[in-house]
Amino acid sequence: MSFTKSARILAIGLMLHWKRLLEYRLNLAFDLLLRLVDSVTFFMFWAVILASSNGFAGWGLKEFLIVFALESYFTALVISFAYAGLYMYERIHNAELDSFLTKPAQPWLLAIVKGIEPSFAGFISGTAALALAFTQGISMQPLALLLGLFMVLLGVAITALFGLSLATLSFWLGRMDSLESVFESFWSFGGKPASIFPIGLQVLTAFTFPFIFIQTIPTMAILDKIPVQEMLLFILAEFIVLIAWIFAFKFLWKKGLRNYESGGG
Amino acid sequence: MKAAAVRKYFQAFLAELKRLRAEGMDFVLHLSYIPLLIIILYFLWSIVYQNTSSVQGYSFNEMMAYVLVAVVFRRLIANSWVAHKIEHYITDGDIVTFLCRPFDFKKFMLSTRLAHNFYFGLMLLPVLLIILAIFNAEFKFLELALALAILVAGFAFTFLEFYTIGLCAFWLERIYGLRHAFDWMQEILSGTWFPVTLFPAFAQQALQFLPFQHLVYTPTALALGKISLLQGLEGLAVLIIWVIALNFASNWIWKKGFRKYDGKC
Numbered sequence: 167m168s169f170t171k172s173a174r175i176l177a178i179g180l181m182l183h184w185k186r187l188l189e190y191r192l193n194l195a196f197d198l199l200l201r202l203v204d205s206v207t208f209f210m211f212w213a214v215i216l217a218s219s220n221g222f223a224g225w226g227l228k229e230f231l232i233v234f235a236l237e238s239y240f241t242a243l244v245i246s247f248a249y250a251g252l253y254m255y256e257r258i259h260n261a262e263l264d265s266f267l268t269k270p271a272q273p274w275l276l277a278i279v280k281g282i283e284p285s286f287a288g289f290i291s292g293t294a295a296l297a298l299a300f301t302q303g304i305s306m307q308p309l310a311l312l313l314g315l316f317m318v319l320l321g322v323a324i325t326a327l328f329g330l331s332l333a334t335l336s337f338w339l340g341r342m343d344s345l346e347s348v349f350e351s352f353w354s355f356g357g358k359p360a361s362i363f364p365i366g367l368q369v370l371t372a373f374t375f376p377f378i379f380i381q382t383i384p385t386m387a388i389l390d391k392i393p394v395q396e397m398l399l400f401i402l403a404e405f406i407v408l409i410a411w412i413f414a415f416k417f418l419w420k421k422g423l424r425n426y427e428s429g430g431g
Numbered sequence: 432m433k434a435a436a437v438r439k440y441f442q443a444f445l446a447e448l449k450r451l452r453a454e455g456m457d458f459v460l461h462l463s464y465i466p467l468l469i470i471i472l473y474f475l476w477s478i479v480y481q482n483t484s485s486v487q488g489y490s491f492n493e494m495m496a497y498v499l500v501a502v503v504f505r506r507l508i509a510n511s512w513v514a515h516k517i518e519h520y521i522t523d524g525d526i527v528t529f530l531c532r533p534f535d536f537k538k539f540m541l542s543t544r545l546a547h548n549f550y551f552g553l554m555l556l557p558v559l560l561i562i563l564a565i566f567n568a569e570f571k572f573l574e575l576a577l578a579l580a581i582l583v584a585g586f587a588f589t590f591l592e593f594y595t596i597g598l599c600a601f602w603l604e605r606i607y608g609l610r611h612a613f614d615w616m617q618e619i620l621s622g623t624w625f626p627v628t629l630f631p632a633f634a635q636q637a638l639q640f641l642p643f644q645h646l647v648y649t650p651t652a653l654a655l656g657k658i659s660l661l662q663g664l665e666g667l668a669v670l671i672i673w674v675i676a677l678n679f680a681s682n683w684i685w686k687k688g689f690r691k692y693d694g695k696c
Contacts, residue, residue, distance in 0.1 A: 200609075200612040203612040207615050344457045345460070
């Protein structure tokens, strides 16, 4: 199936979900409430940690403001799209996949389109954090900021593929409610500088919720702590991780479908 | 409640335990975030203690013992899944099937949820013992018994809290934002990430009137000998008052919600 057709299906799905979101406007208020709570807890947490330590590995509130902005964008996109892929495990187990298999489009894409949950309040909190940084006179590199946002997009794709690949386990293991817990457990690495963790953990997160690519490196580049050229190397690394996941997912999907028995994996 | 009714819900509890045992692997994976969280907290607090030997009277070992026991205790009272489940029952229309069955929906949900957390408790007991051994933490019998009583009250509180949030799906299409807003807020305000004594004085005063700190901080600090038995009893009393209030509130919301429910939302 062509990329244009896939993009068109995704756009139609997004539009339908957007209409549903407008119909149930109250949910939007709760989405905003969630982001507000997220902001308060994030800064409360770091205010306590920073007050308890004399410098946190060279990171201060300025850095965490940028980290928060990038994480907000990432969170908005992950909740909107990546969970839809993860929840495919339910469709596999409930044999809902059958109806997607008979349609002239990629079944996994249809599963994502059906499961989209527009949750864009993160864009508001992220932009508010960047605006606050700007008004506080924090000097930011515009090019690094743009590249940082691009890295966030790539990171969302990695996380979505991680979720989709996890969901394929249902082809073999049947009902797997714990997949959501496994998926979300990697979220705990968010909001913390990746440099405080050993290299093994940094690599592990790069393949799941790639906070090193979407937070640590962009924040350092935006605040001019590393040159933008160095950022390009990390974008390349992020691309490699993404491509690795595309191959891994295709492999798992193909093998899983062969194992699919339509009545519960 | 009559003995026959107790037996009925006890059977529901046992049936859920059997189901959990049958899905052992899936269940164990639900706990996958705990080792990751422990690793994250270890590295995080290691950085904090690089330049200081004590934070608010907590040495590194004491802080690690606190946060690790807190993570385990928090898991034992976690109930946000209840809201997720009820949301699906309501939006999919399945909740009407419960009306045809000879039991009360709330009590049935409580029985199954008790089975979950009881099973988690059994599995997490070795984790607790390992934490004690590694960080030389000592539990005192009387304090531990009271801490367990507070955890039971905490479990009742979070069950009723998320049961009530779940019932909001009668009016809202999705309660994702509301559920997570409460869950995240509770995580930090309950003292899961650090003792609430690390909050500024004004925040601590405000927290005294809320039940959250008694969910995790009070039982953890009590079990580790950081607060007195009297403070523990105060925490238990606060929780019991909140449980009674929430019980009335949830019954009222159930009645109101069902009046407007059309079976398919």
